[in-house]
Amino acid sequence: MRVLAVNWDLTAQGFVGDEFASAESFASFDAVILDPGPLPELWLPWAELTPDGTHVVRPGRDFGLARALLNLFHARQKELEDLLFRGGGILVVRVRPAGEELLLQGDPPRRLDRYAFLPRASLVRGPYHLSLPQGLRFLP
Numbered sequence: 001m002r003v004l005a006v007n008w009d010l011t012a013q014g015f016v017g018d019e020f021a022s023a024e025s026f027a028s029f030d031a032v033i034l035d036p037g038p039l040p041e042l043w044l045p046w047a048e049l050t051p052d053g054t055h056v057v058r059p060g061r062d063f064g065l066a067r068a069l070l071n072l073f074h075a076r077q078k079e080l081e082d083l084l085f086r087g088g089g090i091l092v093v094r095v096r097p098a099g100e101e102l103l104l105q106g107d108p109p110r111r112l113d114r115y116a117f118l119p120r121a122s123l124v125r126g127p128y129h130l131s132l133p134q135g136l137r138f139l140p
Helices: 065-086
Strands: 003-006 015-018 031-034 055-057 090-093 102-104 110-112
Touching (some): 065 102
Parallel strands (some): 003 031, 055 102
16 A cells, blocks of 8 residues: 655655655555645745735736646645545545635635645535434435
């Protein structure tokens, strides 16, 4: 089993350590263990801090940072979809507060945080009904 440890210092046989921006495709591993804590470091040094405390990147004046971040997060999201939905792989994410958010001004404006790369997923598929005690029903 090949396991990718992203931004997480884990050493064991079969584990490969790397960083979010430079790692191989997530889909090429059996499991990905990821710490999203350092991800804001991708934009904080270059983002403009506005008086209201928002970090902003203005496309056209950012030397391509907004486009690069969107492309990176989109690519990682697709790789995780391949890993989870097509490959039957495992994803472990260290949970942290959302932290420093980035506003990408444009049309439409976009917001990124350290979890923006995660694919949309549901723990429930289809019209399942869960029977609960006392005749209560849960409809997902």
